[in-house]
Structure formats: C-alpha cells, structure tokens
Amino acid sequence: MNLQNRYPFYFVLPALTLYIVFFIIPNLSGIGLSFTDWNSYRSEINFTGLANFEKIFSQNEAYLNYFSNTLVFTISTSVLKLVLGLALALMLNQGVKRFVHLYRTMVYLPAVLPTLVVALIFRSILNPATGLLNTFLRSIGADALAKPWLVDPSIALWSVIGVDTWKGVGYIMVILLAGLQTIPREYYEAAEVDGANAWSRLRHITLPLLTPAVVVVTVLNILYGLRVFDIIYALTNGGPGYATEVLATGIFRAFSQGLYGLGTAITSIQFVILIVAGYLVIRLMQREPVRA
Amino acid sequence: MKTRILIAVLVMLMAALGIIATHAQENVTLTYMASQGWVFDAEMELGQRFEEETGIHIDYQIIPSDQYFTVLKTRLNSGEAPDIFGGQSGVSDLVIQYDVEKNAVDLSNEPWASHFDPLVAAQATVNGKLYGLTLWATTATTWVVNYNTAIFDEHGLSVPTTYDEFRAICQTLLDAGIQPIYEPFADGWHHVLWFPELGPRYEQVTPGLADALNANEATFAGNETMLTVLQQYQELYDMGCMGQNALSDTYSNATSVLANGDAAMILANLTFPQQVEADYPEVSADTFGQFVIPLADNQILNINPAGPTKFIYSGSPHIEEAKQYFNFLTQPENLQYLIDNTPSMQTLPFEGLDLQPKLLPKQEAFLNEHPDRGTVYQTAVTYVNPQWMDIGKDLTAMVTGAMQPEDVLQSIDKRRADFANAAQDPAWSN
Numbered sequence: 270m271n272l273q274n275r276y277p278f279y280f281v282l283p284a285l286t287l288y289i290v291f292f293i294i295p296n297l298s299g300i301g302l303s304f305t306d307w308n309s310y311r312s313e314i315n316f317t318g319l320a321n322f323e324k325i326f327s328q329n330e331a332y333l334n335y336f337s338n339t340l341v342f343t344i345s346t347s348v349l350k351l352v353l354g355l356a357l358a359l360m361l362n363q364g365v366k367r368f369v370h371l372y373r374t375m376v377y378l379p380a381v382l383p384t385l386v387v388a389l390i391f392r393s394i395l396n397p398a399t400g401l402l403n404t405f406l407r408s409i410g411a412d413a414l415a416k417p418w419l420v421d422p423s424i425a426l427w428s429v430i431g432v433d434t435w436k437g438v439g440y441i442m443v444i445l446l447a448g449l450q451t452i453p454r455e456y457y458e459a460a461e462v463d464g465a466n467a468w469s470r471l472r473h474i475t476l477p478l479l480t481p482a483v484v485v486v487t488v489l490n491i492l493y494g495l496r497v498f499d500i501i502y503a504l505t506n507g508g509p510g511y512a513t514e515v516l517a518t519g520i521f522r523a524f525s526q527g528l529y530g531l532g533t534a535i536t537s538i539q540f541v542i543l544i545v546a547g548y549l550v551i552r553l554m555q556r557e558p559v560r561a
Numbered sequence: 562m563k564t565r566i567l568i569a570v571l572v573m574l575m576a577a578l579g580i581i582a583t584h585a586q587e588n589v590t591l592t593y594m595a596s597q598g599w600v601f602d603a604e605m606e607l608g609q610r611f612e613e614e615t616g617i618h619i620d621y622q623i624i625p626s627d628q629y630f631t632v633l634k635t636r637l638n639s640g641e642a643p644d645i646f647g648g649q650s651g652v653s654d655l656v657i658q659y660d661v662e663k664n665a666v667d668l669s670n671e672p673w674a675s676h677f678d679p680l681v682a683a684q685a686t687v688n689g690k691l692y693g694l695t696l697w698a699t700t701a702t703t704w705v706v707n708y709n710t711a712i713f714d715e716h717g718l719s720v721p722t723t724y725d726e727f728r729a730i731c732q733t734l735l736d737a738g739i740q741p742i743y744e745p746f747a748d749g750w751h752h753v754l755w756f757p758e759l760g761p762r763y764e765q766v767t768p769g770l771a772d773a774l775n776a777n778e779a780t781f782a783g784n785e786t787m788l789t790v791l792q793q794y795q796e797l798y799d800m801g802c803m804g805q806n807a808l809s810d811t812y813s814n815a816t817s818v819l820a821n822g823d824a825a826m827i828l829a830n831l832t833f834p835q836q837v838e839a840d841y842p843e844v845s846a847d848t849f850g851q852f853v854i855p856l857a858d859n860q861i862l863n864i865n866p867a868g869p870t871k872f873i874y875s876g877s878p879h880i881e882e883a884k885q886y887f888n889f890l891t892q893p894e895n896l897q898y899l900i901d902n903t904p905s906m907q908t909l910p911f912e913g914l915d916l917q918p919k920l921l922p923k924q925e926a927f928l929n930e931h932p933d934r935g936t937v938y939q940t941a942v943t944y945v946n947p948q949w950m951d952i953g954k955d956l957t958a959m960v961t962g963a964m965q966p967e968d969v970l971q972s973i974d975k976r977r978a979d980f981a982n983a984a985q986d987p988a989w990s991n
Contacts, residue, residue, distance in 0.1 A: 309638055310657055310984035398806040420747075420808035422961045506627060506749065509808055510958025525631040526947070526976075527657075528983060 296540070303534035309527030321534035331511055332535065335519040342430060342501075342515060343494025349434045350490055351483070354441030359475075361442070362449045373446070377439035384436070388503030391432045395419050419505055422512035429513055433500050437493075441486050448482025449475070484554045491546050495539065589882050594622040594636075595647035596629035599869040603902035604696070604890070611889045617882050627749045627950065630658065637664050637874075644877040645886070650684040650693055651867035653943040657984055659872065661692040666873040666880055668692060673891035678910035684867040684940065694887050696899065697868035698832070698906045704758050704863065705851040705927075707833045708826045709819065712739060713850075720852045724793055727855040731802040734825050743824035744803035745810035746960075749953045752807075754828055755794055755854060756787075756952065757945055761935020762859035763787060771941040777981070777988040782970040790856045791959065791966035798960040808957065816840040819849070828854065831924055832905045839904040851927050862931035867940045943986075944977040951976055 303321055307314045325332045361373055379387065394401045395418040403415035418428040456474050465473070476483075498517035501507065507514035507522070514522075516539050523532030593600070600621055608619040622643060624632050629647075636642045637659065648659050655661045668674060669691040674682070677691070678699075685693035713719070713730075716737055721727040731741040746752045763770050766786045773779035781787055797803060804810065804824065815833075818824050820841040827833065834846035853862055873883040889895060893914045900906050900919055908918035920928075939946040955972050958964040964972070981989035 306983065308983040309634060309660075310980070396809055398809065417806075417808065420806075422958075422963055508749075508954060508957055509746075509961055510954055510963045512958075512961075512963070521631070522951075525634070526951075526979070527634060528979065 299533050300537045300540075302530060303537040305530045307530040307533070309529065314530075317530070321531050322538075324531065325534060325538065331514070332519055334511060335514050335516050335535075338426060338513060339495060339497075339515040339517075341426060342433075342497060343491055345427075345430045346433050346437070346494050347487060347490035349430070350438050350441045351486060353434065353438045354445050354486065355479075355483075357438065357442040358445035358449055359471075362446055373443075376442055379436045379438075380440040380443075382436070384499040385503050387432065387436050388500055392419065392504060395428060395432075420509050422509050425505055425509060425512045429501055429504050432504060433497070436500070437490075441490070444486050444489075445479065445482050448479045452478045480554065484551060487554060488547055488550050491550055492543060495543050495546060589616070589879055590618045590620050591645060591879055591883055591886060592620045592622060592643035593645040593647075593871075594624060594633065594643040595871075596869070597623055597626045599623075599647050601899070601903045601906070603899050603906075606902070607890060607895055607898060608886075611886060614889075615882075615885060617879075617885065619886065630947075630950075634658070640876060642874040642876065644874055644879050644883050646872055646874060647869055648693070648872060649867055649946060650681070650695055650870040651940045651946055652684060652687060654867075654946050655685065655687050655692060657944070657980065658947055661687055661872060662690075664872070664875055665692040666875050666877075666884075668694065668873070668884070668887070671884060672888055673911070676891075676911045676913050678912060680866045681868075681910035685870050693870035693872050694891070695868050695870040695910060696890065696896075697870070697910075698830075698908050699866050699868040699910055702830050702832065702868070702905070702907075703865070704754050704828055705831055705853055706826050706855070707819070707829045707849045707851055709822060710848060710850045712822065712825045720850070721855045722860060723858045724855050728793075728797070728800075731797060731800060735801060739822075740804045740824040741802040741826060742797070742804070743810065743815060743818045743827045744807050745812045745815065746808045746953075746957055747811045749950050751812050751828070752956055753949055753953045755856060756790060756956070757938040757942075758828075758863045758865075759790055759854055759856060759859055760938030760941055761861040761863050761933075762857050763938065764935050764941075765861055766857075771936075771938065774942045775988065777986075780970075781973045781977075782967065784970070786857050787970055788966055791969055793856045794956070795959060795966060808961075820844045830905055831927070832907050832920075834921070835904040835907070835919075846921060847923065850923065853931065860931075860933070862928070862934045863937050864934045865937045865940050944980040945973070947980060948973065948976045 302314070304316060304318060305314045306317045306320070324330055357376055361369055361376070365372060395403075397403055397415070397417040397420060400418075402418070406412065406415040416424060419425050452475065456478075457470055460470050460474055496517060497515060498521065501513055501515055501518055502521070505513045507518040516535060520532050520535045520539070523529075523535060600623060605619075605621060608621070612618050633642075633646055633648065637646075642664065646659075648654065659665065667690045669689075671691075673694070674691055677695075681695050681699050682691055685691055685695055708720075712734070716733055718730050718733060721730055734741040744752055760771065763784065763786050767773075767779075767784070770779055770784070774781070798807070815827055815829065816837045817840070819827055819833075820837050830836075831851060834849040837844055837849065838846040853859060871887065873880055873887070877883060890899075891911070893916065896909050896911060896914065896916055900909060900916060907920045907924070909916060939949065945952075952969070952973060955964055955969045959966060959969050978989060
C-alpha cells in the first residue's frame with residue numbers, strides 16, 4: 270500500500286480506536302455477560318449458559334409482552350409518522366403558498382422539545398379528571414370521548430403512540446421535504462403536459478423518486494421504535510400495570526432489580542433485532558435507481 | 562531578635578494554616594441524596610444552622626420516589642454515591658439493596674448510638690455493626706385508616722371491626738355521593754401498603770409464617786388470608802370505593818382531598834391529621850379519627866420498626882464531616898426541633914434524652930386501645946421490600962383486570978426466588 274493509500278487509514282484510526290474501545294468492546298463484553306448470573310447481590314460472576322434467554326422466552330415470564338408491545342409501538346409509530354410526515358411534506362412543498370416557513374417551523378417545533386418536557390405536559394393534558402383534553406371534550410358535550418387515556422390498559426399504549434407521533438412527525442416531515450425538493454420540476458411539468466392528474470404524478474413520479482428518503486425515514490423510525498424508552502418511562506412508567514412495558518423498560522427494570530445478567534441478555538436480544546430489522550428494511554426497500 | 566522573628570513567623574504560619582484548614586472546611590459540601598418525602602423542612606433548617614456553625618454545606622438531592630432506588634443502586638454500584646444516602650432500614654434491605662458492609666460506614670461508636678431505640682437500631686445493624694441513623698417516627702408511625710369524623714357522624718357510621726362492616730361503610734358513602742377512600746395509585750407505592758402492612762394479621766392466622774417464608778418453607782401463593790385480602794382489595798376497587806381516578810391520583814394531593822372532604826378515608830400515617838392541619842389551618846386535626854386496616858377482619862396494629870435511614874457512604878472523602886452532621890442532628894435540642902417542627906414526626910426513636918412527644922390525646926388513646934401489635938411483612942419477610950414497586954405494578958394490573966389475585970401472589974413468590982437465587986440464599990439453594 271503506497272503512502273497515498275495509507276493516509277485515509279491514518280486519519281480514520283483515532284476515531285476508529287475510540288469506536289472500538291467505547292462501543293465494540295463494551296458491546297461484545299455485554300453479550301458475553303448475558304450468559305452469566307451477574308447481579309448486584311454478589312460480587313462473583315458465574316457462567317450460566319442460556320439460562321437468562323430461557324427465562325426471557327419462557328411462557329411464564331412477562332418479557333414476551335415486552336416484545337409484543339415494542340412491535341406494536343414500532344410498527345404503529347413508523348406508519349403514522351411516515352404517512353402524516355409525507356402528507357405534511359407534500360402540503361408544505363406544493364399545497365400551501367403563504368407562510369410556508371412559519372408552518373414548517375410550527376410542525377417541526379415538537380421535535381426539538383425535550384422528551385421529558387413533552388411527557389410531563391401530556392401527562393397533565395391527558396389526566397382523566399382535570400386534563401385539558403377531557404375538560405374540552407366534556408365542555409362540548411362529547412363526554413363519551415373523554416377517556417382515561419394513560420390509565421386504561423386497553424388504550425394506554427395507543428395514547429403513548431399518539432404522543433410520540435405528535436412529537437416525531439415534524440422531524441420525518443423535514444427529511445421527506447428535503448427529498449421532495451430534489452425531484453426536478455420538469456418531471457411534473459412533463460407529466461402535466463401528458464395529462465397526468467395529481468394522483469398519477471404522486472404515484473409515478475413523487476413516490477418512486479422519494480424512495481431513498483423513505484428508506485432513511487423508515488429505518489430511523491424502526492430503530493427508534495425498537496429502542497424507545499424515555500417517552501414511555503416519563504408518560505406511564507410501563508403502566509398501568511404492564512400495559513405499556515417495552516423492551517427498553519424491561520431492561521431498565523431488570524437492572525433496577527440488580528439482575529444485570531438478565532438485563533444484558535434482553536439488551537443482546539434487542540441488539541440482534543435492531544441489526545436484522547435495519548438490514549431487512551434496507552434490502553426490501555432499495556430498488557434500482559429510477560432513471561429519467 | 563532572630564528568635565522572636567522566628568517565633569512570629571511560626572505563629573503567622575500556624576495562623577495561615579488554620580485559616581486554610583477552616584477555609585478548606587468551609588468549602589466542604591456534603592451531598593445528601595434521599596427519596597421524595599424523606600427530608601423535611603425542619604431538617605433543612607437544621608442543615609442551615611449546621612453550615613453557620615461549621616461552614617459545611619449540605620446539598621440535599623431529592624429524587625422522585627419511583628426512581629430513587631434505581632438511581633441509588635446505580636450510583637452505589639458505579640462508586641459515585643453521595644456522601645450521605647438515604648435508604649429504608651430493615652436487615653435484609655441493608656444487605657441486599659445497599660450492601661452496607663461495603664458501602665456504608667460503621668457508626669456503632671458514635672455518641673448518639675447508645676441512645677438509639679434498640680428495636681430501631683436492630684433494623685440498621687448488620688453483623689453487630691450499626692450502619693444507619695433513623696430519624697423517623699418508626700415506633701409510633703403506623704399506617705392506619707384515617708377517617709373524617711364529621712362525615713362519619715353525619716351518616717351515622719362507626720369504626721368498623723370487620724371487613725363486612727368496612728364494606729358497608731363504603732357502600733353508604735358511595736350512596737351518599739362521597740368517595741369513600743382516597744387511594745393514589747399513580748405514585749406506584751402507596752396502594753401497595755394495604756397488603757404487606759397486614760403482616761400481623763397473616764401471622765395471627767398462621768403463627769410463624771414470616772419465619773417459614775424466610776426459610777422458603779412457605780409461599781405467598783396458596784395462603785388463604787393473603788388471597789382474601791387481595792380479593793377484598795379488588796372488590797373495594799370494583800365498587801368504586803377508591804374513586805374513579807384512583808389510577809391517576811397522587812399522594813401529594815392527599816391532605817388537600819381529605820381537608821376538602823372530597824374523600825372520607827385514607828390509609829395514612831397516624832399523624833396524618835397533624836399534616837392536614839399544618840397544610841390547612843382551618844381544618845383541625847381533631848376532625849380525623851383512626852382505625853386499623855380492616856381487611857381480613859384484622860384488628861391488630863401494624864408496626865414497622867424500619868424506616869428511612871441515613872447512611873454515610875464508605876467511599877466519601879468527607880466521612881468525618883458527615884459524622885459531624887449526624888452528631889449535630891442528634892443533639893437533644895435538635896431532635897426536639899425536628900419533632901416540634903415536622904407535623905408527621907410525633908416522636909423519634911431515642912431513649913434517655915427527655916424528648917417530648919407530640920401525640921394528640923386521640924392518638925395516644927388509639928395506641929392504648931391496640932396493645933396487640935405485630936411487625937409488617939415488608940420488614941419481617943425477606944425480599945418483599947426490594948420488590949415494592951413491582952408489587953405495585955401487579956396490583957394495578959389486578960384491579961384493571963390483567964391479573965388475578967392468585968397471579969399477584971405467584972408473582973411475589975417468583976420475584977422472591979429471583980432475588981434469593983441471585984443472592985445465593987441458602988434457603989433457596991438447597
């Protein structure tokens with residue numbers, strides 16, 4: 270390798286070293302510790318094989334519920350944010366003519382708010398007795414719609430999904446908007462000349478050329494959904510009961526109980542799911558580049 | 562002349578060192594981390610006086626109760642614990658939760674240790690060494706049902722002695738449009754009390770049960786009295802006795818709700834009436850009476866000799882300063898100040914210091930009427946207190962229909978087994 274070829278390696282080496290030391294090695298160590306009985310009650314650590322994983326996948330354990338809740342949360346928020354984000358991006362790219370920048374800022378604003386602040390505000394808004402939402406609904410005579418949003422096990426998870434979608438849709442909109450603005454206007458003009466209506470232009474021009482941005486957004490949403498913790502912990506702490514417990518809160522609970530080996534095992538499973546999910550989404554959604 | 566100059570220089574040097582030492586001490590800040598509700602205003606006022614006297618500043622770090630134990634265990638395990646940390650006493654917790662023999666300082670020889678109530682001290686002692694200072698009204702603070710006497714009198718109600726009588730009272734109040742019980746689930750800890758506080762009743766029905774549970778010779782699942790308690794708890798919830806918004810109610814609103822008469826009863830400390838009067842001076846403490854938790858027809862007073870306790874972190878660079886703070890707090894005049902200025906603190910667990918308790922005649926009479934007492938199960942039984950919040954989740958799942966009472970008991974047993982196996986408890990390893 271001549272000197273010129275070695276230069277990139279030298280420049281990457283410091284960052285690569287830090288990455289290996291602070292990410293790769295701890296992750297590999299963590300995966301190793303998931304096969305042990307590491308806990309806060311004793312200082313020694315013993316190899317226990319697959320005991321932690323057997324416990325997680327046992328029908329008697331609540332962890333399977335964590336997986337299903339995580340799946341529901343991930344799929345729901347991904348679809349909602351993508352659909353709503355695309356709709357908003359289309360409106361702000363082509364539909365709305367005046368105050369466009371103001372509307373973009375307003376839609377994006379929740380994304381920059383700290384998650385804890387959003388959760389505390391919505392805990393107040395969604396309070397079944399004194400919350401703003403139910404108070405408004407009762408004032409307009411819609412008492413039947415005034416639900417115990419965060420304390421009814423049958424709807425608590427959907428309430429959390431709603432809050433998370435509200436917070437994250439602006440961020441998705443910005444990415445899709447950037448993707449929309451890379452599509453040459455000539456394609457639309459040519460399509461209009463050929464008599465294509467709005468739906469045809471969306472279906473045959475916008476969506477195919479927006480695929481790279483959609484892939485990015487979908488991967489981001491899925492990875493976020495599979496790792497979600499803060500919004501759930503702050504809104505419901507996994508409750509009522511275990512109705513909104515997800516993988517990350519399960520990991521937190523295991524560590525809180527001092528069962529570090531078990532918590533690390535759940536983390537390892539989550540890691541594998543994230544890798545596989547991200548890879549599959551990218552493979553399934555990538556196509557040949559659309560040519561003019 | 563030279564000698565005088567030398568002496569003068571030495572004196573100035575010593576003075577300078579003294580100033581530096583004092584300045585160094587003046588710059589000492591003791592970090593004290595505790596859960597919400599464990600550090601009262603009176604202690605913080607004493608902390609200010611301590612700082613004026615010694616120059617040592619106390620930095621009180623109060624953590625929300627639902628996160629406290631997680632934060633504490635994380636900081637203990639990472640070696641970044643505060644100089645002083647709070648924790649529930651109770652021998653099993655001291656070993657399992659805090660590993661005090663590694664993380665806390667031996668306080669056996671401190672001046673106040675000889676005046677410490679032996680029962681309370683026993684809950685802060687491991688292998689003969691005292692590790693904690695419990696400034697909590699443990700022996701006189703008990704969780705009882707506080708009721709509004711005016712509401713009871715208005716509806717011709719009297720203190721129940723059986724569950725059926727209690728249920729009838731609740732129904733009468735419901736029919737009158739009054740919320741019978743204010744039971745806040747949202748904090749995650751309060752609604753658990755109804756179950757382990759009935760330890761004395763479980764022990765009365767099955768003598769030696771606590772020892773059998775600790776020896777892994779008995780389980781929670783299958784115990785008929787415990788199952789009855791949970792079923793009655795479920796029934797009260799289903800009737801609406803705990804209010805329509807119990808799952809989102811918080812304990813911080815308790816004095817407000819009871820002062821306003823929005824609910825007739827609450828499970829609270831014996832000194833809850835004094836707290837109401839302190840928050841709402843127009844509502845006299847005499848407005849409230851007390852009776853023991855009547856589930857499973859219980860009539861035994863529940864006592865918890867354990868309580869929020871202060872420990873000095875063994876890795877603290879300011880151990881001597883922390884001991885100084887403890888010695889300051891335990892001076893008789895300061896203990897009396899805490900009693901006089903903390904509504905929920907009617908006495909403190911110290912002997913031979915001539916402390917004046919602050920019980921109402923009604924409360925003294927209540928204690929005298931209940932000579933039969935027992936220790937609550939979160940202290941008497943191992944591996945119960947560490948899973949308090951998890952039991953809370955199970956009870957919430959139970960009242961919302963996601964779990965059955967039998968499932969709750971099985972869940973408690975399973976978690977006890979997990980903790981016991983992790984600790985390699987011999988009773989579970991055999």
